[in-house]
Every structure is written in C-alpha cells, then in structure tokens.
Amino acid sequence: DAGVTQSPTHLIKTRGQQVTLRCSPKSGHDTVSWYQQALGQGPQFIFQYYEEEERQRGNFPDRFSGHQFPNYSSELNVNALLLGDSALYLCASSLSPAEGTRYGYTFGSGTRLTVV
Amino acid sequence: GNSVTQMEGPVTLSEEAFLTINCTYTATGYPSLFWYVQYPGEGLQLLLKATKADDKGSNKGFEATYRKETTSFHLEKGSVQVSDSAVYFCALSANAGGTSYGKLTFGQGTILTVHP
Numbered sequence: 086d087a088g089v090t091q092s093p094t095h096l097i098k099t100r101g102q103q104v105t106l107r108c109s110p111k112s113g114h115d116t117v118s119w120y121q122q123a124l125g126q127g128p129q130f131i132f133q134y135y136e137e138e139e140r141q142r143g144n145f146p147d148r149f150s151g152h153q154f155p156n157y158s159s160e161l162n163v164n165a166l167l168l169g170d171s172a173l174y175l176c177a178s179s180l181s182p183a184e185g186t187r188y189g190y191t192f193g194s195g196t197r198l199t200v201v
Numbered sequence: 202g203n204s205v206t207q208m209e210g211p212v213t214l215s216e217e218a219f220l221t222i223n224c225t226y227t228a229t230g231y232p233s234l235f236w237y238v239q240y241p242g243e244g245l246q247l248l249l250k251a252t253k254a255d256d257k258g259s260n261k262g263f264e265a266t267y268r269k270e271t272t273s274f275h276l277e278k279g280s281v282q283v284s285d286s287a288v289y290f291c292a293l294s295a296n297a298g299g300t301s302y303g304k305l306t307f308g309q310g311t312i313l314t315v316h317p
Contacts, residue, residue: 089244118304127205127290127307128245141303175244182303186294187252189235190305192245 087112089193091176097199098166106161106196110178116185117159119151120175122195128175134159135182163198171200203228205291207308214315220278222311224265224291227272232293234258234267234274235305239288248276248289252296281315288312 090109098104110117116135120128130143134153148164157178163170173195179185208223226234233252237245249258251267251274258265263278274291291308 116303120305125310127292127309128305130304130306133303143304177245177305186296186303187233189233189247189250189294191247192237194244 089114089176089178089191091174091193091196093196094194095197095199097201100166100168100200102166103162103164104166104198106163106174106176106198108159108161108176108178108193110157110159110176111191114178114180114191115157116179116182117153117157118177118179118185118190119159119161120177121145122173122175124172131161133182140182166200168200171198173197203232203293203295203306205293205306205308207289207291207311210310211312211314214281214313216283216315216317217280218315220276220281220285220313222276222289222291222313224274224276224308225272226274226291226293228293228295228306230296231269232295234265235292235294236263236265236274236276237290237292237307239290239310241287245290281313283315283317286313286315 118133119131122128132142137153153159175195176193177190204227236248249260251258254269256267292305
C-alpha cells in the first residue's frame with residue numbers, strides 16, 4: 086500500500102521563477118495538507134485541501150497557492166520565488182480533516198526546493 | 202494562538218541510556234498531541250499520539266503521557282539504541298473548530314544522537 090508520494094524529490098530554481106510541487110495522498114485519504122520546513126526548524130502549515138477546496142490556510146503570502154484534483158492528488162504552486170523559499174516541502178494526508186486532526190497525518194518524504 | 206515548546210537540544214546519549222525530551226504546549230480546549238520522528242533525509246513519521254488528558258501514547262518503546270494540568274507531553278524511552286538517532290518533533294492539533302482546526306503546530310525539534 087503506497088503511502089504519500091511527492092514529486093520531484095529535489096528541485097533547483099532561480100529567484101523570480103515559479104514552481105509546482107505534486108503530491109499523491111495515501112490510498113483512501115481525501116485530505117491533503119502542505120507544510121514548509123526550513124533547515125533546522127519545525128514544519129509550518131501552509132494550507133489544507135478537502136473536497137477540492139482550500140479549507141485552512143497558514144500565514145503564507147498569496148504567492149503560495151494550491152489545487153486539489155478529483156482523485157485527491159494535490160499541487161503546491163509558488164510564484165515569484167525568493168531565496169527564503171528554500172526549504173523542504175512536505176505533503177500530509179488523512180482520511181478526513183477530522184480524522185487527521187484527532188489521530189494524526191501521514192507525511193510524504195518531501196520535496197527539497199533550493200532557490201538560487 | 203497555539204504553540205509548542207520543546208527542550209533545547211541537541212541531546213547526545215550512549216546506547217541503553219534513558220531518554221527524556223520535554224514538550225509543553227499552549228492551546229485552547231483539548232488538543233490532540235503527537236510525537237513525530239524525522240530520520241536524515243526523510244519526511245516525518247508519526248511515532249505516537251494521545252487524544253485526551255491522561256492518555257498514554259506508546260510505540261517502539263517510546264512513551265508520552267498527556268498531562269493537562271502541566272500542559273506537557275514529554276517523550277521517554279527506557280533504553281535508547283543507535284537506530285533511534287533522529288530529530289523528534291512534538292506537535293498538537295486543535296480539535297475544536299476555528300482557524301486552528303485541521304493544522305498541526307510543531308515544536309522546533311530536538312536532535313537526538315545515540316553513540317554505541
């Protein structure tokens with residue numbers, strides 16, 4: 086049973102460019118959340134998608150946007166990249182927002198984004 | 202808002218030593234509490250959880266008890282192994298509705314190194 090899969094695993098972009106990261110949730114999961122983890126820090130919540138809508142959002146600028154598809158997979162888009170956007174981006178999934186909140190989320194291995 | 206504070210690290214132990222990593226939290230209501238572990242170059246794995254006061258979460262020899270009176274969720278293991286070397290994150294999720302619902306709030310992480 087595949088867990089949460091993310092692609093690509095590593096990515097190098099130039100300042101000002103745009104990037105799209107992809108996530109396939111664990112089988113049977115319909116809720117996807119995205120987190121940003123800077124080096125040496127704990128993950129920070131970006132947003133959560135459920136039923137193809139953004140349900141919750143953390144303190145991230147509008148340059149960060151996302152999408153959820155009918156098959157529950159999700160994309161994270163970041164526009165006008167800054168050096169400070171360099172981080173590990175983690176995707177997490179759960180059976181529902183309530184299940185994840187109460188019992189925890191399954192995380193992928195992440196996409197390491199480097200902005201130069 | 203919600204917050205999680207972990208003991209400052211890193212923590213270095215010899216194999217078979219006793220481990221404690223302190224975690225305290227601030228939250229309204231009755232959050233769920235989690236410990237996640239991150240091995241080098243990987244994403245987060247749920248180590249254990251507790252969903253209500255006085256619950257004890259346990260897994261792979263690790264334990265933590267949800268103490269509402271002290272707002273704490275300290276991680277313990279009686280005898281650590283070299284393979285336990287990783288970064289450990291304490292986290293909470295708010296079970297009530299509102300802007301915090303659905304997201305995990307993490308501590309800054311504690312690096313554990315176990316020597317043979």
